[in-house]
Amino acid sequence: MELAYMCEWEKRPKSTHCPSIPLVCSWSCRNLVAFSTDLKGEDDDKDVSHMIHIIDTEHPWDVYSISSGHTEVISCLEWDQSGSRLLSADGDGQIKCWSMSDHLVNSWESVLSSSLDGDPIVALSWLHNGVKLALHVEMSGSTNFGEKFSRVKFSPSLTLFGGKPMEGWLAVTVSGLVTVSLLKPGGALLTASESLCRLRGRVALADIAFTGGGNIVVAATDGSSSSPVQFYKVVVSVVSEKCRIDTELLPSLFLRCTTDSLRREKYPAVTHLKFLTRENSEQVLLCASNQSGSIVECWSLRKEGLPVNNIFQHRSPVVGEKQPTILKWRILTTTNDLERVSAIALPKLPISISNTDLKVASDTKCGFETRRRVRHKTPKNRRPRPPLQGPAVLMDLTSENTHLTTVSPSMGQVLEMNTTLRHLLFLLEYCMVTGYDWWDVLLHVQPTMVHNLVEKLHEEYMRQNQALQQVLATRIVAVKASLCKLSTATAARACDFHAKLLLIAISSTLKSLLRPHVLNTPDKSPGDRLTEICAKNIDTDIDKVMINLKTEEFVLDGPPLQSLQQLIQWVGDFVLYLLANLPNQGSVVRPGFGFMRDGASLGMLREMLVMIRIWGLLKPGCLPTFTATSDNQDSMQLLFRLLTKLWLCSREDGPPQDPDETLIDECCLLPSQLLVPSMDWLPVNDGVVVKLQGKHPLRLQFGKASSLPGAGFTAPLEVFTRSPGSQKMDNLRCVHMGVCPTEESKACTRCGCVTMLRSPNKTNAMKQWEQRWIKNCLCGGLWRRIPATLS
Numbered sequence: 001m002e003l004a005y006m007c008e009w010e011k012r013p014k015s016t017h018c019p020s021i022p023l024v025c026s027w028s029c030r031n032l033v034a035f036s037t038d039l040k041g042e043d044d045d046k047d048v049s050h051m052i053h054i055i056d057t058e059h060p061w062d063v064y065s066i067s068s069g070h071t072e073v074i075s076c077l078e079w080d081q082s083g084s085r086l087l088s089a090d091g092d093g094q095i096k097c098w099s100m101s102d103h104l105v106n107s108w109e110s111v112l113s114s115s116l117d118g119d120p121i122v123a124l125s126w127l128h129n130g131v132k133l134a135l136h137v138e139m140s141g142s143t144n145f146g147e148k149f150s151r152v153k154f155s156p157s158l159t160l161f162g163g164k165p166m167e168g169w170l171a172v173t174v175s176g177l178v179t180v181s182l183l184k185p186g187g188a189l190l191t192a193s194e195s196l197c198r199l200r201g202r203v204a205l206a207d208i209a210f211t212g213g214g215n216i217v218v219a220a221t222d223g224s225s226s227s228p229v230q231f232y233k234v235v236v237s238v239v240s241e242k243c244r245i246d247t248e249l250l251p252s253l254f255l256r257c258t259t260d261s262l263r264r265e266k267y268p269a270v271t272h273l274k275f276l277t278r279e280n281s282e283q284v285l286l287c288a289s290n291q292s293g294s295i296v297e298c299w300s301l302r303k304e305g306l307p308v309n310n311i312f313q314h315r316s317p318v319v320g321e322k323q324p325t326i327l328k329w330r331i332l333t334t335t336n337d338l339e340r341v342s343a344i345a346l347p348k349l350p351i352s353i354s355n356t357d358l359k360v361a362s363d364t365k366c367g368f369e370t371r372r373r374v375r376h377k378t379p380k381n382r383r384p385r386p387p388l389q390g391p392a393v394l395m396d397l398t399s400e401n402t403h404l405t406t407v408s409p410s411m412g413q414v415l416e417m418n419t420t421l422r423h424l425l426f427l428l429e430y431c432m433v434t435g436y437d438w439w440d441v442l443l444h445v446q447p448t449m450v451h452n453l454v455e456k457l458h459e460e461y462m463r464q465n466q467a468l469q470q471v472l473a474t475r476i477v478a479v480k481a482s483l484c485k486l487s488t489a490t491a492a493r494a495c496d497f498h499a500k501l502l503l504i505a506i507s508s509t510l511k512s513l514l515r516p517h518v519l520n521t522p523d524k525s526p527g528d529r530l531t532e533i534c535a536k537n538i539d540t541d542i543d544k545v546m547i548n549l550k551t552e553e554f555v556l557d558g559p560p561l562q563s564l565q566q567l568i569q570w571v572g573d574f575v576l577y578l579l580a581n582l583p584n585q586g587s588v589v590r591p592g593f594g595f596m597r598d599g600a601s602l603g604m605l606r607e608m609l610v611m612i613r614i615w616g617l618l619k620p621g622c623l624p625t626f627t628a629t630s631d632n633q634d635s636m637q638l639l640f641r642l643l644t645k646l647w648l649c650s651r652e653d654g655p656p657q658d659p660d661e662t663l664i665d666e667c668c669l670l671p672s673q674l675l676v677p678s679m680d681w682l683p684v685n686d687g688v689v690v691k692l693q694g695k696h697p698l699r700l701q702f703g704k705a706s707s708l709p710g711a712g713f714t715a716p717l718e719v720f721t722r723s724p725g726s727q728k729m730d731n732l733r734c735v736h737m738g739v740c741p742t743e744e745s746k747a748c749t750r751c752g753c754v755t756m757l758r759s760p761n762k763t764n765a766m767k768q769w770e771q772r773w774i775k776n777c778l779c780g781g782l783w784r785r786i787p788a789t790l791s
Helices: 356-360 417-434 447-462 465-470 473-483 490-511 526-536 542-547 558-563 565-578 599-618 635-647 661-673 766-771
Strands: 022-027 032-040 048-056 063-067 074-079 086-091 092-100 108-115 122-128 133-135 149-151 169-173 177-183 189-195 204-212 216-221 229-238 241-254 269-277 278-288 294-305 325-334 340-344 368-370 392-397 399-406 698-701 728-730 735-738 745-748 754-756 782-786
Touching: 022 074, 032 074, 048 074, 048 086, 048 735, 063 189, 063 356, 086 122, 086 149, 086 294, 092 169, 108 177, 108 189, 133 340, 133 417, 169 216, 169 229, 177 241, 177 294, 177 392, 189 241, 204 269, 204 278, 204 735, 241 325, 269 340, 278 340, 294 340, 294 526, 356 782, 447 490, 465 473, 465 490, 473 490, 490 526, 490 599, 526 599, 542 599, 542 635, 558 565, 558 766, 565 599, 565 635, 565 661, 599 635, 635 661
Parallel strands: none
Antiparallel strands: 022 032, 032 048, 048 063, 074 086, 086 092, 092 108, 122 169, 133 149, 169 177, 177 189, 204 216, 216 229, 229 241, 269 278, 278 294, 294 325, 340 368, 392 399, 399 698, 728 735, 745 754, 745 782
């Protein structure tokens, strides 16, 4: 299942938000979309600004526009494999590398550039870094992630000392030149150019693919269907601090339609040339067109035996002699006559497509968008169908507005619920293992599927080995949180998953502060020993648990402890909130319900209370503050005792038990002993994924945040609502920013977590906490600067 992205523009008056007609569009693995436009001034012939616009799909109205500085029309846009850098190339041979500024998706700057003056760029690609994770569809029923997704041996295009891949890009020009730019470790750019072959010719279309041996394959055509499609092997190396390019001619092919007497003159131009995947240089897709129609052909490169002349067939064979072979292009499949193809969409997933698959189901492996001449306004009954048989979203971008519509993943065919769940689960697992964004998968999760998907995802996760579970521990929690937001029935669980992400992060940070008393320490760290002792000691008295610990390992200086007080305060408030709401957990799932049977998380909270208790003896100012009704109330002792009783009911080494009446009665009395704080633990997310659950298109406007309610959220939970006069919360630093914050802020594109852009802290301990989230949020989402009008 794939996500198809199509732009259909209506000609409207110029807008400062998103002007003119889009020329090139590129979609990254982090669901960032870049597209280019030309903005004409009052004098259309002279004053033209070539713009690049970048949006994240969760907030498509927040478009970031860059005056690219290109002097000609932008012809190529290409994201790198991490989705954090973008290449742009134009018709004058200029190539620019754009990078995020301050790791914000709506703040970009040009950091590097190269140029081939006057030679337009027709194809552009980043060099391969050697990372390829294969997706085995035939093993989708396996319980082992290692069998479903395996690391494929794939060499980088170029390596540094020690085998580290060297970064850079490769481009093909219209005159038949291939140019390579390499990023040296010091930041300098090493550039070289070479002709694809000795007899240079015009290149109208080209595409770039990579082989497992580290070579690069370039496919090129002059645009005429009667001319051969040429293929070249390109090898990049560094010799004496200079970049060297070696090229070699590979077998070429002629389109099948040119050999058909009925179609020889029917389709004169080659309009599309694509390798099926960037790591598969042996399968290529070609499209030939005329003014009104097109035909698409798929070819495969095969190794075939070379026939031997009859003279040599009668001689006695030599031991070990093999028949000579030759590489030859063979056609796999071809379409019937189509309307004119305007775009071709191919799968991004690294699926190995066999020849049988292409013959039997060629129309499911790639899609062709056919469209008649675009008019000023497309009638509703003439909306083009998406090109893939997998999930799709139509994003119609006009000069002022965005229209979003989800399309059935089966393209009108009714799929069984179990089949749909299995496909969605497989894709979510792939995103979880690779780290790719799962936004496009969420588009096709119906509210009724959420509970089953979360449970099945957890079951599959628990079947993995312990090492892999530790690697994916936070990522699976982030996936569950995203899923649970799609349904009102599971919205409260989204609160719990987000709180668990913060809980895991605070726990690992506090434990990392512990240092062994002597250097020649045993195998276990102080944090591991703390976990082991707290798991074995079931005493409800926090002071008795402390006796078994080496308190010298908890000795820290005062400033670090004091600077972490807001994180320590959140832990104390969270424990109090959980216990005070225990009696309210019934048939209606409320925030905190997921922790009642989560022995691991309750044990983590118990460990942190012990640490905080010891640190409070050294620095009383770091202790969490509670408002008690009695002056002699030991709040930490009380919370630890009740938390231990709840933890004993859900320990992993015993059968789960319901809390007894005594515990529930004591929790009922908590609000009369301590003031229970209100927990703003769930960030308010204004993204569109929740609003796309319905079948009706959304009309959004560039520069104006969406205020439409989510599908099914007719009566939103209290945790999703904030009154206009409520305090704004820094969700990472766990501090209030005021009703109208004066500090610049940034928000997560995935969960909506808000934090201040600049750090107000000067202590090293808090700076280390903030540096953990400089690139990504707790959930792994990217950051975007919040516009001043939305702060």
